[in-house]
Amino acid sequence: MSKHADGPWMADECMPCEFDGDWTAICDVDNGEPSNLVAWSHPANAALIAAAPDMLAALIEAESVLRTFRECDRGIAPATEAKVRAAIDKAKGGGR
Numbered sequence: 001m002s003k004h005a006d007g008p009w010m011a012d013e014c015m016p017c018e019f020d021g022d023w024t025a026i027c028d029v030d031n032g033e034p035s036n037l038v039a040w041s042h043p044a045n046a047a048l049i050a051a052a053p054d055m056l057a058a059l060i061e062a063e064s065v066l067r068t069f070r071e072c073d074r075g076i077a078p079a080t081e082a083k084v085r086a087a088i089d090k091a092k093g094g095g096r
Helices: 043-071 078-091
Strands: 009-012 024-030 033-041
Touching: 009 033, 009 043, 024 043, 033 043, 043 078
Parallel strands: none
Antiparallel strands: 009 024, 024 033
């Protein structure tokens, strides 16, 4: 799998729609403004897709915190740590 486009992204009318139907553009953000087109999506999915880079960064940070709690014997559920790791792997193209 190729590396995903770097975030942040936003769902916006940043590009004119070339398709029939209800589509929303997902664009890179440059200085708070939409710039390059990343993808097209139906509006119901666009916000989730645009949030993906931020969610991945948050999961990577959460994994580090969970690991620290585990190492300090704070009783973090191993299943929670495994779910976070699986989501990170899936986002990076590893897990399916």
